[in-house]
Amino acid sequence: DAGVIQSPRHEVTEMGQEVTLRCKPISGHDYLFWYRQTMMRGLELLIYFNNNVPIDDSGMPEDRFSAKMPNASFSTLKIQPSEPRDSAVYFCASSWTGGGYNEQFFGPGTRLTVL
Amino acid sequence: AQSVTQLGSHVSVSEGALVLLRCNYSSSVPPYLFWYVQYPNQGLQLLLKYTSAATLVKGINGFEAEFKKSETSFHLTKPSAHMSDAAEYFCAVSGLTGANSKLTFGKGITLSVRP
Numbered sequence: 001d002a003g004v005i006q007s008p009r010h011e012v013t014e015m016g017q018e019v020t021l022r023c024k025p026i027s028g029h030d031y032l033f034w035y036r037q038t039m040m041r042g043l044e045l046l047i048y049f050n051n052n053v054p055i056d057d058s059g060m061p062e063d064r065f066s067a068k069m070p071n072a073s074f075s076t077l078k079i080q081p082s083e084p085r086d087s088a089v090y091f092c093a094s095s096w097t098g099g100g101y102n103e104q105f106f107g108p109g110t111r112l113t114v115l
Numbered sequence: 116a117q118s119v120t121q122l123g124s125h126v127s128v129s130e131g132a133l134v135l136l137r138c139n140y141s142s143s144v145p146p147y148l149f150w151y152v153q154y155p156n157q158g159l160q161l162l163l164k165y166t167s168a169a170t171l172v173k174g175i176n177g178f179e180a181e182f183k184k185s186e187t188s189f190h191l192t193k194p195s196a197h198m199s200d201a202a203e204y205f206c207a208v209s210g211l212t213g214a215n216s217k218l219t220f221g222k223g224i225t226l227s228v229r230p
Contacts, residue, residue, distance in 0.1 A: 004158075033217065042222045043159075043205065056217065091158055102147060102209045104218055106158040 002026075004107035006092050012113045018080040021110045024073055025094030033104060034067055034077050035091040043091075049075065082114045117142045117208045121221035129229045134178075134193040136224050138206030141187065148189040149207045149218065150180055159205065165189060176200070201228045 005024040013019055025032050033048040047057040049069045057067070064083070069075040079086055089111050093104040118141045128134055140146055148165040163174025170182040176199075180191045189206060203225050207218040 043220050045217060048217055093159075102218065103149070103161060103164055106151075106160070108158045 004092055004094055004105055006090075006107035006110050008110060009108065010111045010113075012115065013082055014115050015083055016081045017114075018078065019082045019086075019112060019114075021077040021090050021092075021112070023075045023077070023092030023107060025075070025092070026096075026105055027073065029094035029096045029105075030072075031095045031097065031102065031104075032069060032075050033093040033095075034075070035093065036088045037091060037109075038088045046077070079112075082112075084114045087112055087114050117144075117146070117210070117219045119206050119208050119219055119221035121206055121224050123224060124222065125225045125227065127227040127229060128196045130198055131195050134191070134196045134200065134226065136191040136204050136206075136226065138180075138189045138191065138221060139187050140189060140206070140208045142208055142210070144210040146208045147210070148180075148182060149209075150174065150178070150189075150191050151205045151207060151220075153203045153205065153223075155202070162191070162204070196226075196228045198228050198230065201226055 007022045030051050034046040035043055037043045046059045047067045048055055052069045067077045089109045091106050091109045093106045095102050095104045120139045122137050150162040151159040152162050153159045162178050163172045165172050165182045173179045178193045180189050182189050203223045205223045206221045209218045
């Protein structure tokens with residue numbers, strides 16, 4: 001199993017540009033989560049999906065952020081326009097609750113720098 | 116509603132000494148509890164999990180944790196610290212389905228190991 005795959009691993013962009021982060025969850029998992037990690041705020045849940053449907057997006061900081069999951073094997077997190085304060089590491093995680101509990105498997109993260 | 120409290124942000128121990136990282140939780144439903152470890156510039160990796168079976172849970176790399184319902188605690192221990200244990204450790208709680216299916220993380224504790 002390849003685990004959760006995220007791309008790109010590093011992204012450097014200029015303020016105002018659109019940024020798209022990508023995630024491929026583990027095959028068979030029914031939940032997908034997007035997190036953001038910064039020194040100041042720690043690990044924050046942005047949004048999560050169940051069976052491709054967004055369940056809770058209350059953690060999305062503002063309208064500049066959007067996330068989609070068009071199918072069970074792919075999700076995107078988009079920031080438009082990007083700002084320097086969006087600089088962080090963004091993690092995607094997936095889980096399967098059929099086993100009776102919600103063990104999440106994390107991807108390696110995308111380190112975003114907005115200049 | 117669920118929450119996790121990890122007291123302190125940094126713990127320093129000598130190599131070979133006992134490691135004790137504290138975690139207290141609050142949950143309105145029977146909890147599932149997790150410890151994750153994050154090595155520098157990497158994603159989160161599951162150390163161990165409590166899923167209502169045995170209250171003493173053994174994980175990878177010699178770590179273990181004990182679920183104590185009366186104390187609402189799930190402290191992480193390791194008898195003898197190794198230099199390679201230096202990392203950030205996160206405690207997390209979740210329920211199973213619906214609004215409780217997301218993981219709620221603590222703020223994390225950085226473990227340093229002195230030679």
